[in-house]
Amino acid sequence: MIERRLKSTSGFYRNYVKKFYEDAHLAKAEKRPVAWVASTFPIETLQAMDIMPVWPENYASVCAARQISVELCERAEQEGFSRDLCSYSRCVLGSMFGYEKELPEGGLPKPDFLVTATCACDTHLKWFQVASRIFKVPLFLFDVPYNIGGGDSDNLDKAHVEYYVSQLEELFAFLEKQTGKNLDLDRLRETVALSNWTSHLWIEIQNYRKYIPSPMDARDAFSAVFFMLCMPGSQLAVDYYTQLRDEVRERARNGIGVIEDERVRLVWDNLPLWYNLKIFEYLNTLSAVVVAEVFSHTWAGGLDTSKPFESLARKYLPNLANSSVQRRIDIISNLVKDFHANGVILPTNWGCRMMSIGETIVRDAVYKKLGVPSLIIDIDSTDWRVAGEAQVKERFATFLETLRKT
Amino acid sequence: MDVLQPLRNSLQKRHEIAGNWKSRNQSVVGWTCTYTPEEVIYAAGALPVMVWGDLGDTKLADAYMPSNSCSFSRSCFNAALRGDYDYLDAFVESNSCDNRGKTYDMYVNYSKIPNIYFINTPLTNTEKARQFFYQEVVKFKEWLEHTFKKQISDESLINAVRVYNENRTLLKKIYDLKLKRPPLISGVEFLEIALSSLVMPKEEHNKLLNQFLIHVENRGDLPKEGVRLLVSGSVMDNTELVRLIESVGGNVVADDWCTGSRYFWNLVDLDGEPLKAIAWRYLDKIPSSFMYQREQRFRHVTELAKRFEVEGVVMFVIKYCDTHMFDAPLLRDELKTMGLPVLYLEWEHSMSGFAGLKTRIEAFIEMVGGVK
Numbered sequence: 001m002i003e004r005r006l007k008s009t010s011g012f013y014r015n016y017v018k019k020f021y022e023d024a025h026l027a028k029a030e031k032r033p034v035a036w037v038a039s040t041f042p043i044e045t046l047q048a049m050d051i052m053p054v055w056p057e058n059y060a061s062v063c064a065a066r067q068i069s070v071e072l073c074e075r076a077e078q079e080g081f082s083r084d085l086c087s088y089s090r091c092v093l094g095s096m097f098g099y100e101k102e103l104p105e106g107g108l109p110k111p112d113f114l115v116t117a118t119c120a121c122d123t124h125l126k127w128f129q130v131a132s133r134i135f136k137v138p139l140f141l142f143d144v145p146y147n148i149g150g151g152d153s154d155n156l157d158k159a160h161v162e163y164y165v166s167q168l169e170e171l172f173a174f175l176e177k178q179t180g181k182n183l184d185l186d187r188l189r190e191t192v193a194l195s196n197w198t199s200h201l202w203i204e205i206q207n208y209r210k211y212i213p214s215p216m217d218a219r220d221a222f223s224a225v226f227f228m229l230c231m232p233g234s235q236l237a238v239d240y241y242t243q244l245r246d247e248v249r250e251r252a253r254n255g256i257g258v259i260e261d262e263r264v265r266l267v268w269d270n271l272p273l274w275y276n277l278k279i280f281e282y283l284n285t286l287s288a289v290v291v292a293e294v295f296s297h298t299w300a301g302g303l304d305t306s307k308p309f310e311s312l313a314r315k316y317l318p319n320l321a322n323s324s325v326q327r328r329i330d331i332i333s334n335l336v337k338d339f340h341a342n343g344v345i346l347p348t349n350w351g352c353r354m355m356s357i358g359e360t361i362v363r364d365a366v367y368k369k370l371g372v373p374s375l376i377i378d379i380d381s382t383d384w385r386v387a388g389e390a391q392v393k394e395r396f397a398t399f400l401e402t403l404r405k406t
Numbered sequence: 407m408d409v410l411q412p413l414r415n416s417l418q419k420r421h422e423i424a425g426n427w428k429s430r431n432q433s434v435v436g437w438t439c440t441y442t443p444e445e446v447i448y449a450a451g452a453l454p455v456m457v458w459g460d461l462g463d464t465k466l467a468d469a470y471m472p473s474n475s476c477s478f479s480r481s482c483f484n485a486a487l488r489g490d491y492d493y494l495d496a497f498v499e500s501n502s503c504d505n506r507g508k509t510y511d512m513y514v515n516y517s518k519i520p521n522i523y524f525i526n527t528p529l530t531n532t533e534k535a536r537q538f539f540y541q542e543v544v545k546f547k548e549w550l551e552h553t554f555k556k557q558i559s560d561e562s563l564i565n566a567v568r569v570y571n572e573n574r575t576l577l578k579k580i581y582d583l584k585l586k587r588p589p590l591i592s593g594v595e596f597l598e599i600a601l602s603s604l605v606m607p608k609e610e611h612n613k614l615l616n617q618f619l620i621h622v623e624n625r626g627d628l629p630k631e632g633v634r635l636l637v638s639g640s641v642m643d644n645t646e647l648v649r650l651i652e653s654v655g656g657n658v659v660a661d662d663w664c665t666g667s668r669y670f671w672n673l674v675d676l677d678g679e680p681l682k683a684i685a686w687r688y689l690d691k692i693p694s695s696f697m698y699q700r701e702q703r704f705r706h707v708t709e710l711a712k713r714f715e716v717e718g719v720v721m722f723v724i725k726y727c728d729t730h731m732f733d734a735p736l737l738r739d740e741l742k743t744m745g746l747p748v749l750y751l752e753w754e755h756s757m758s759g760f761a762g763l764k765t766r767i768e769a770f771i772e773m774v775g776g777v778k
Contacts, residue, residue: 012660058693078737079735080734080735080750081731081732081734081735082723082731082734082752083730084474084725084726084731084752085731086728089732118529121728122503122504122696122729123504123728125529125696125698125731126695126728126729126732127732129698129700129732130732132738133736141526141529141530141698143528143530143532143534143535143538145501145526145528145538146501146507146524146526148501148510148524148526159538159541160526163534163538166534167534170532185592215760244587271700284494298749305656322516323512324510324511324524326513327510348472349472350474351474351728352474353474353475353476353504353505353508353726353728354504354508356472356474356475357472357475357504357505357508357511357512358508358511358512359472360470361470361512361515371450377472378472384506
């Protein structure tokens with residue numbers, strides 16, 4: 001087995017993520033507005049208003065990679081926050097309660113205000129409410145209806161889209177009040193256009209992973225997806241993804257895979273183990289490559305600059321956490337088919353109800369439809385106390401052995 | 407005479423009551439969230455009943471639901487899989503919390519209940535949220551009309567509101583019987599009364615409550631005076647915890663439960679279009695922890711604590727209720743600022759290890775009692 005990492009993702013953290021936090025601290029120092037934002041919130045709105053978005057969930061993954069997430073979780077637990085809560089939220093709350101050692105990237109800058117949505121989970125509301133109380137800054141709640149029909153962007157309930165759009169108007173009124181600046185519609189269109197281009201490039205990159213052997217692995221994807229989440233409406237994202245696209249395309253066309261003897265192709269649902277991304281290399285040693293992550297396909301959405309409000313609604317509403325299980329079945333089945341996968345990994349996430357409940361339905365539906373088996377495995381993205389490495393590896397090894405036999 | 411017996415009977419025979427209702431060719435609709443506008447179901451001539459679990463294991467549900475999901479939801483789903491709710495003609499779910507929203511898929515995929523409906527519940531009560539929820543209630547009414555082939559008139563809605571408001575008013579009156587020292591009724595007794603309201607026809611329940619109020623004043627078997635406590639938590643579909651608290655010297659005189667005070671505290675303000683009035687009532691009521699209006703709930707708890715002169719608070723969070731777990735440290739701090747001792751417990755819904763809490767509760771009550 002020869003494992004080949006991409007050139008474009010080497011040094012990704014240093015070049016982009018670290019820089020992102022430096023920019024956030026600089027914005028704070030220069031008294032430019034800084035907002036904390038939760039995933040599935042229409043982040044383009046902040047970029048269009050020149051508000052520095054800080055994304056605590058990403059920070060939790062940074063702390064996990066630095067192997068301090070458990071200490072921070074324990075800090076939050078000391079304050080009375082249950083160990084069963086989402087580890088992202090515990091980790092970030094822990095960092096706010098005072099930590100005797102140095103925090104990665106100097107910690108998160110204090111927000112001027114917070115924005116969150118009910119689009120992914122209750123945690124996004126409750127966690128941000130706690131933060132709002134601690135920092136004594138305002139919180140804007142975007143109330144997103146649940147996509148019970150399970151449709152994609154083109155098949156949403158009209159009333160849901162209307163309710164969403166009406167709240168974008170309220171959101172801009174809030175942002176204008178907070179920043180003392182008016183919304184410039186042209187600027188919003190420009191941001192939406194950049195975000196659209198970013199998504200387009202990202203999907204193009206993903207599509208090259210359909211090649212056999214696959215030119216790109218989950219470890220690279222879980223790093224590079226950063227731009228999709230933190231700064232989709234930016235030139236930097238477009239430039240970076242263009243470079244990444246070129247590299248992946250070249251590899252795909254020249255038949256250069258992540259590993260030489262690719263025998264198992266996997267779809268990975270939910271989050272990775274941020275404290276142990278090397279687990280993907282372990283899969284490589286067993287001749288397996290993750291060819292698609294549901295996470296990579298969740299954030300992409302075509303945006304129409306002539307209808308910026310409506311297209312933001314259509315991008316974020318059908319997020320799979322916000323949809324009935326049919327949406328998840330559809331996404332995973334399509335990935336399995338299109339990316340020629342022969343197995344699915346369904347990791348639960350201990351503090352996450354949204355991604356854990358319904359996995360048996362997905363497993364059974366995908367198997368019935370395509371004859372492809374899934375492994376449901378109990379892990380946590382940030383809190384490694386949930387499952388030991390040896391145990392996780394053993395379960396993967398057993399599952400892959402059955403896959404190689406079929 | 408045990409003045410409580412008729413109400414206690416209804417609670418114990420809830421499946422039988424629903425069965426009788428059905429044998430008269432009337433429909434039964436199950437629901438799980440106290441944000442379900444029950445009045446609309448009642449106006450359709452159907453019997454709304456809350457779906458509960460029980461204190462046994464959840465082996466049937468565990469095959470499908472992960473161990474980190476809400477243990478109350480799992481227990482309810484287990485009961486449905488076992489067939490306890492096979493008599494339901496319809497079942498209503500909602501996204502009011504993550505567990506509930508995702509469990510909808512479980513009922514659709516694995517249960518035998520024929521008609522399953524989903525109400526989108528906003529988690530805030532802004533003007534736009536109210537308009538959205540009103541539309542949801544209109545759609546729900548249309549769905550009930552279509553499913554049960556029956557028109558729901560404004561008159562029947564107004565009548566439902568009257569019956570429900572009367573029930574709420576009566577429950578509040580009975581709630582106040584616990585203001586006395588010793589309380590005129592125990593916490594267990596009150597919970598039995600409140601729970602029976604959730605599973606039987608409200609008109610009949612009103613009759614029983616009126617009779618109860620006549621007789622209770624003269625009861626000779628008053629509860630033993632103990633340490634006055636408030637319990638705060640998500641949902642409680644059985645009396646075991648309160649029984650345990652009261653068996654070791656506590657008087658549960660106030661509560662902050664979906665199935666307790668939060669269920670009946672607010673009336674529908676029948677001014678204008680009935681469906682709108684109903685929708686507003688649910689978004690404006692004492693909120694559950696999943697709502698944005700956290701401070702309103704905290705205020706409710708602190709006001710109850712003062713009015714009922716409680717000496718301590720037991721916070722009981724059913725695993726794995728995220729919204730209550732996030733609120734818990736904040737509410738705890740607020741109560742402590744008022745000088746109230748707080749016991750925080752996090753436990754599975756099922757009884758398996760309930761006795762394990764006895765020592766902690768006993769020690770807490772002794773500590774609070776000793777402060778006197």
